[in-house]
Amino acid sequence: MSNETMTIFSPKLAARFDALVQKYPARRSALVPMLLYAQDEIGYLSDAVIAEVAERIGITELDVRNVATYYSMLRFKPAGKYNVQVCTNISCMLRGAYDVFERFQDELGVGHKGVTPDGLFSLEEVECIGACCWAPAIQVNYDFHDELTPESVSGILAEYRGKAKAEGTVSHA
């Protein structure tokens, strides 16, 4: 990407990108991880993110969108600062995942793919996250929490509210 173009990537993200594309036999191999790393920083795949990734890799925006829409972790709208992903797949379901999911719905006042009005939390029902032997399991962003019961829900939410307070960021939306 030429220096004159506006970048929305932080210097750190730009450096990570530059290092990543060098490594592969083909530049575009950086596409999938790069979209995720960009989303981690910016919150979602905005038009500007798509445009910048396309330009950096050297492919069209349409091509980037075509790939991005395939992957379930990639999103095109902002989520909460803490995205709560509750696995309800078989191993978790057998150990009460739907009760845990319902408790999250009650506590947060939002349903599947909902975002709380303060932008702090979003909630998602997801497929197996690879923690089946420690079910029911959830991920909050990338953190795993396992062997949950409905009673553990409020404690988990309190932990993240505390984190947000400590960082001084209450709203992200």
Place this chain on the structure above:
Amino acid sequence: MPRLVSHPDEVKIVTRRFGMGAANIDRYIELGGYEAAKKCLEQGPDWIINEMKASNLRGRGGAGFPTGLKWSFVPKQSAKPKYVLVNGDESEPGTCKDHLIFLHDPHSVIEGTIIAGLAIGAKLGFIYLRGEYRYLLEIMEKAVADAYAKGFLGKNIFGSDTEFQVITQSGAGAYEVGEESALMESLEGKRGVPRIKPPFPAVVGLYGGPTVINNAETIATVPHVIAMGGASYAAVGSERNGGTRLFGISGHVERPGVYELPMGYNLKKMIYEVAGGVRGGRKLKAVVPGGSSTPVLLPEEIENLGMDFDQVGKAGSMLGSGGVVVIDDHTCIVEFALRTISFYQHESCGWCIPCREGTDWLKKSLTRFHAGFGIEKDIDTIRYIAENMLGRTFCPLGDAAAMPTLGFVKKFRKEFEDHLNGKPCPFAKHTEVAVV
């Protein structure tokens, strides 16, 4: 933090270093790490492949293909570079074993990748982890950086004139990307739509070069096979099924967890002794023996069932990913079948019609059924759709969706009939979730 479990019947080979701080490279070396790779460097490719063949190690990703044989298919001479690709997409419901390997023993994955590279003459290996495994990717990245710093990776590995590089890669959420050709597409920066076979990846794979693709557990086992010797490793398991396997036992058992047991270990014993039996003293209703895509087994079918690829196959199911899901008698099989098919409907890549439409129809039929709006004919329709998907899809995901569905309908027809004519589900609390 995932809880580690243990049982006296376990034979700890792959899990030997779990809980011992082996993510630290010096600790890994202290525990005998990287000796196998050095030995392979001295002995050369033919020797490695012979040891692997002698070990009877079969792929832990699901299909159970003999690893030594797979490696031997890679042409010795190739105009294009060759690659090793480690499959850590681990997304089959009921499966969480690779999770523990990345967490506790990341260097075993790197060492296995180096050995695979030496065996086929590759200079570059990729270790692909599902996007959700970010904390594990960070552990792997650190391990790779440490291996470079020690000179175990790079232009001159272990001071030799042999080159081997490793790149770690993150996915971004997709079960289908675990299918080997879709995995290559993803790594090339594309949608995870599978490729037509043949040509097989061993001949035309990543970037068009010959590629060996193995599951992360398979790769993590390789250094142990070399250290023990192929024949000694084979002797641990059953006929044509070498060594041990990481069985992830989940669902309604007292002590769920990942246990390393010899191939051929009795399934009933696994549930009742190793995992402590059915939770709360309830009765066993059914077992899904190898991840969500493997057909369900009844209690009477597991009495004398040894858990290896051949015996479970003979029993009409599959050993698959080694994820044993235990179901008690308070569970609604219709709801279980619905949750299973919902997963496949969600994950179908949409490329071919029998899978894209079939999973959708099955989900709709089962949803209606579970909600109490089913009619007798629906049971046969479900069966008919599933039977017509079998063998007619572009990749095995279609079969993975159809096979378990057929198993549920055939073995639990009575329970489907009990849902007829608006009768409320006798077990489930969540019928309202299912009304569409």
